[in-house]
Amino acid sequence: MNTMPESAALPAYLANLNPPQLDAVTSTEGPLLVLAGAGTGKTRVLITRVCHLMVTRKAFAGQILAVTFTNKAAAEMRSRIAAIVGDSVEAMWLGTFHALAARILRRHAEHAGLKPNFTILDQDDQIRLIKQLLAAENIDDKKWPARVVHHVIERWKDRGLTPDKVGTDPSGEIAGGRAVELYAMYQERLKTLNACDFGDLLLHNLTIFQTRPDVLAEYHKRFRYMLVDEYQDTNVAQYMWLRILAQQSRNLCCVGDDDQSIYGWRGAEVGNILRFEKDFPGAKIVRLEQNYRSSEHILAAASGLIAHNRARLGKTLWTAEAGGERVTVRPVWDGEQEANFVADEIENLQRAGEKLGDIAILVRAGFQTREFEERFITLGIPYRVIGGPRFYEREEIRDAIAYFRVIVQPDDDLAFERIVNKPRRGIGDATVQLLQRLARARGMPLLAAAETIVTTDELKPAARNAVRRVVEDFARWRGQVERAHHAELAATVLDESGYTRMWQMDKSPEKDGKLENLKELVAALEEYDDLPAFLEHVSLVMENAEAAPADMTSLMTLHAAKGLEFGTVFLPGWEEGLFPHPRALDDKGEDGLEEERRLAHVGLTRARRRAYVTFAANRRIHGMWQSSVPSRFVAELPPDRVDVKSEPGLWGDGPQFAHEPARSFGYGNRRSPLIEGRATEIGGRRSDLSPGMRVFHQKFGYGRVVATESGKLEVEFEHSGLKHVMESFVEKA
DNA sequence: AATCCAACGATTTTT
């Protein structure tokens, strides 16, 4: 119920909201779901709602919890709230799920079997750890790569499942049915390392809340109002975390858009948003449907497309801006022509006065950027690729951080291992293995084992001295933590360890850049209170540096484009076999297709005034030329919102291709199974397939042949398991 | 410890 008077006397901060927005802001009590379509002003609602809570004295800043998915979103929210209410934002609990959970976990670490200075491992460390476990358990990591095991564990954590709760999940079958066992061992290992991974931050919170009513009560008392951004991206663990924290106040406001859920593959549950009313009885739902971003045709095109999805709550976006340009649909011969067309069009737009910075090319997969880059370089069009490797992922930065980690948290074996012989100091494999044996036997960390071993004569004098030097170095540095300024200490460590010298002596062309980065790292340290604060930042705020404000056209994936907007958007590669991506289809079938369709919808709704969809008749994928048909999504665009700019002789001049893709479903970019099918009939049994061979099947994806019988195959598919399929429907992979 | 070659695989990605 909207308690604010509709008419006069609205405070200024509420004055410019449309009625549903106002409703969303002022419906403060009880569970609320704000279904906010693309470009409908959801961030504005979130921010205004926070201000409203404070202005009306319903809550102090410190009693409000606001959760976002990315640091970027959190930072934006923080600064926009600060602009209205000033410094009081500082008291708010505003941050990403992980940052907030980490903050809580540090305060109660002992209830989760950790010390408060625990390390948060990044994905690299996590995978290395699993690799070690696989080796220790004699599990063939060729057959069961660590990343696969890691992925399964991560998904379990996303679903809030600790090892004891996994039960008989089908993904437990991997690693010879020992996946759950490995999961338990992994958790055990993390505990001895006094470390946790990202999933654990949430999971440990849940465990603490469930086992320590006193702790939970403290947070119940504290958090009177909770707000969640991008609710459609939450996973089950995050949902459980929210639910348990909100169970007392019930003042949970979730903002999201089921039509923009594109992260199912990393554990996000569209179900969370679809089920909201059931999960929170008495919940109110407000729909924000007025779009302030895109022109009418673009909006209608996007709406027409997304209407093909079944699993959605349903919204009808509308705009006050009538007309505008239709979506340009452009068939081209191949990827090169596609790049030429886009580049030419960009030059035209630029001549017409458009800013390059207001133009983006949104691709389905990273490799697609290459052809555009080549063309842009030739023509001298300034561009930037969003989402490359990040600062903190660079080798030299990770090494430096490993040194800091060992100083702050001496139990951190992964960090120790990383730098124990980097630079080379005569501690080779044999010595490290000896250390590991001793550490395991005594149940102590590697550094402690190193301290022990130098007092014995187990090592040859040379190795022993080398180890002793490392041990002494770390003891000395640790001794300086209290006294020295942390940035100076960091410089000292890089210097005395010989790490800087190692790169100075290096002859590779990257050495200068690396030394530069190390300097930058030390400079960055100045901005933090101490080493632990810096390390927390590195683990949780791994964001890229803000893009320079130069006028350049942007190249990025559709995923990276979520939340952004541009005057003009190019959407290349709308072909079966590329978009929707076959892997999304074989993993998740119909759900996967719907997520791909949402991705298309996200792409279109990024555009304010102009959108181009292009697709090529021929594309080189993995070095092989494939002929392709237009994506089914092309046919799903409402014809009256589309302007087909076909060149004669490609698919013919008319838009009739638009009705073809559905029929061509599944053949797409591959050699036609029909032709192979005929070959099979004539030649009888295919002799080119035998057990053990890797094959590709249009529906089930990649797999290995287990057995052959006349005309049929038994294939163990990577994602779909054991299946009987017709020989004629697979090809050698 | 460095370097070379063969094999493999190849969406999307934040924390």
Next chain:
DNA sequence: TCGTTGGATT
């Protein structure tokens, strides 16, 4: 096709 990776070789 091309980049990464791990094993083998020197």
